[in-house]
Amino acid sequence: MAVGRSEKRGMGLFMFPMRQGIIVWLYSLKHSKQLRKYGNVHYVSKRLKYVVLYCNMDEAEDVMKKIASLPFVKRVEPSYRPYVKVEFESKVDKEKEYEYGV
Numbered sequence: 001m002a003v004g005r006s007e008k009r010g011m012g013l014f015m016f017p018m019r020q021g022i023i024v025w026l027y028s029l030k031h032s033k034q035l036r037k038y039g040n041v042h043y044v045s046k047r048l049k050y051v052v053l054y055c056n057m058d059e060a061e062d063v064m065k066k067i068a069s070l071p072f073v074k075r076v077e078p079s080y081r082p083y084v085k086v087e088f089e090s091k092v093d094k095e096k097e098y099e100y101g102v
Contacts, residue, residue, distance in 0.1 A: 019056065022079065023052055026072055026073060031070075040053060
């Protein structure tokens, strides 16, 4: 099983696999339902004609290659959200630090 987050509920321990988002740009939305067999379709943009789907992180490369070979797909991009640092540091201005006595 893939390494993932664990969460304790009740008496058992559940393992959730790490997920990877994939953005699929389409020529037409007519074929967007066919993408459900490759992962969980999370969002479909009618105006910009793209689909966001999630699959297991260890299967993401293979799924992207399979999807890119479909005739109705314009472009396939991975989501970089799992790799972006989400812990931010606050910068305290030196003048305000002196004013407020922080």
